[in-house]
Amino acid sequence: MxxxxxxxxxxxxxxxxxxxxxxxxxxxxxxxxxxxAAEHQISRHIYGHFAEHLGRNIYDGFFVGEENRTIPNTAGVRNDIIEALKALSIPNLRWPGGCFADTYHWMDGIGPKEDRPTIVNQWWGGVTEDNSFGTHDFLNLCEVLGTEPYLSANVGSGTVQEVADWIQYTNHGGESPMAKLRRENGREEPWNVKYWGVGNEAWGCGGNMTAEFYADVYRRYATFMQDWNQEDSVGIVKIASGASSNDYNWTRVLMQDLKLNMVDALALHHYSVTDWEDKGPSVEFDENQYFETMEVALAMDTLIENHTAIMDEYDPEKRIALYVDEWGGWYNVEPGTNPGFLYQQNTIRDAMIAGATLNIFNNHAERVKMANLAQAVNVLQAVILTEGEQMILTPTYHVMKMYVPHHDATLLPxxxxxxxxxxxxxxxxxxxxxxxxxxxxxxxxxxxxxxxxxxxxxxxxxxxxxxxxxxxxxxxxxxxxxxxxxxxxxxxxxxxxxxxxxxxxxxxxxxxxxxxxxxxxxxx
Structure with a gap:
């Protein structure tokens, strides 16, 4: 990415x-x-997850269809996945992307399923999907899981009006055009979605923008992102598309150009990749590849320190949070699988990445308030893998479960x-x-x-x-x-x-x- x-x-x-x-x-x-010396809380949202329309994450992963009679499901979502994620007490789930988010038009995924238009996933394998998993499906799933939804809005190919309407559709409880449409589609009460990403990887697949250009785009979109939930004094959380790994200039420009009252968090993306041209095998790796992978994974600590130092210059009160909303190991796909589906196995190496990275996030609890492992099911460093009726929990899943006692606990230096x-x-x-x-x-x-x-x-x-x-x-x-x-x-x-x-x-x-x-x- x-x-x-x-x-x-x-x-x-x-x-x-x-x-x-x-x-x-x-x-x-x-x-x-x-x-x-304890004073900071470890936000449970550090233990968040990510469900992009990518490979077999949504379709043939989470979602097997309501008509499926061989795999037990709730509204088309696998019951075994629901129970596994409940056991992790997942605090949030990010959707629909990733790169896919900036090609996704949310109105394609509402209304009668048989009337929904198809879309070609230009980023991940060029597959055609039927939009059978949309806003209602995702937000209802989050309710079942007891988790906060994190919606990534389309800034790359969408419009300001489209994003404003999506917020009204999900959050307006009174009389309004979008609330009326939501009710016509079977949902009376709003979901009150709190977390909103204003685009994704604007420096890359989200539009190949410069930091200065994106700052202007962000301000325009954020201006029209109205909080319709009058009962929630916190309001919606607006998340700017932040830097890739060590692009410190991106962070500095955003902190300089964005008004503090218009942004609540900056995102950061960092993958444990040693060579983007040849990422190496997920299983048949040698110790040199292991060492180099851990070298890049442990660099997360330096990244957070350096990005935080820049943020502190402009926001010494730490009002703006840092969200590492994409992280994890990324290797070559498993032999014989679609290269655009990013399906990889999950070894003890991934458990090392997960444990060490979560320790880093915990120790930076003062500024890091959310993180999202990439990704939940069948993609990259997944916590769950499926094959037909079968499901397995990966070593990464088990690390996440072992760390549950840290959720919302007080950090001890x-x-x-x-x-x-x-x-x-x-x-x-x-x-x-x-x-x-x-x-x-x-x-x-x-x-x-x-x-x-x-x-x-x-x-x-x-x-x-x-x-x-x-x-x-x-x-x-x-x-x-x-x-x-x-x-x-x-x-x-x-x-x-x-x-x-x-x-x-x-x-x-x-x-x-x-x-x-x-x-x-x-x-x-």
Whole structure:
């Protein structure tokens, strides 16, 4: 979906590797968690998902049709997917794109299904779809899931009036032309959609705009995006199409040119891609490919720091949030599948990307208020894969579920006293990442990731400002980095109870196996 320049990340890794205070070869460090310094909430919306009209995400993924009698469904949406996403407590779901959003005209997807026009998906495989899954289908699904919808409005090929009408259609509770049309189509009450993206990747598939041009376009659209829900004092949230990875100029221009009272969030997109010309295999990768993928994934921390620093110059009160509304691993498609469908397997490598990235988001909770993993079903780093009547949960799904206790919990500042490194052919990365939070009942959740491909590392967790009671823990790992769940072995990789830790004098000592995710819950 976009190009990516890796020079700055190579430079940062070089500086990291050459830092004289790093003691390579160490296998033990202390994680200090300061419960007394807590002040920021980890927004549950960091754990959001993404459902683009792409490949088998919507059709033959979520949506199998109401007439389907072999796959149990609710209004055409698979019941097993509904239950799986409910178990994740997904806070939001972004739709209809992605690149597809800026070619989507929402009125094509309302009214009697047999009367809806078809559309050719010019971005993803050139397939023709019948618009049988539209606004009502998506928003009703969000109600079933108990999740907030995030609609990405068509700015690239649409009109201001089209977007204004869509908001009125979904949110107006009184008498209006669009509310009348909604009722004629079977929905009496408005859905009150809160989150609205003003275009997608305006620098690329959303129009190939310059930052200055998009800023003008954004202001025009935002002017006519009226909040019709008078009962909600918060109003709608307007999300500007933000930067691709390290395009800091894009962020600076938007912060300079957009009025603070017209924008609520800037988006950021970053994929863990090592080479856009040849992204490498999703399963048959070697350690070099693994190392380079994790190098790009961990760069998310630097990206957020740098974009946040620019935002702080113009918005020191941090009123504008940063939404990383597309992230995840992206590889070559599985052999024999449509190259435009972006179907890939999901291995322990993806679990490492997920765990480390979510730790980064948690630790930047002051500015990062939403993120959307790309994507939910059968596309890129999916949490769910389907094949006919079968469905499997990926390692990424299990990481997301293990991290549920962080949702809306209070971030506890944490830091390693000494960085342990994962080294490969003369290069090094931080082997460990962590984040910690406290829930309302006082339970402290600590998520730990060891990306090292061969070494076990021991972490002594020092909890300051709280007591240490009973400790429960889960582990996700496997025999090999390339392991994955498939339809013959759907439970090859699942979380298991973890007991390789000790508790003494208020310190929890944990032995982290190679390429593992461990989540501990410490009772007060």
């Amino acid at each position: 976009h190009s990516f320049h890796r020079t700055i990340f190579r430079a940062s890794i070089f500086l990291f590797c050459c830092a004289p205070f790093l003691l390579t070869g160490q296998s033990r460090t202390t994680l200090v968690v300061d419960a007394g 944490s830091s390693f006293e000494t960085e342990l490194t994962y080294s490969y052919e003369g290069k090094s990365l931080p082997a460990l990442s962590a984040s910690a939070s406290r829930s309302d009942d006082g339970t402290v959740t600590i998520s730990l990731v060891n990306i090292d491909a061969s070494e076990t590392h021991t972490v002594d967790i020092q909890l300051n400002g709280t007591t240490t009671g009973a400790v429960n823990a889960q582990l996700l790992t496997s025999d090999q980095l390339q392991d994955y769940n498939d339809f013959d072995a759907p439970d090859r990789i699942v979380p298991v109870a973890f007991t390789d830790f000790t508790v003494a004098n208020g310190t929890v000592s944990v032995k982290l196996p190679p390429y593992s995710v461990v989540v501990l819950e410490v009772q007060p």
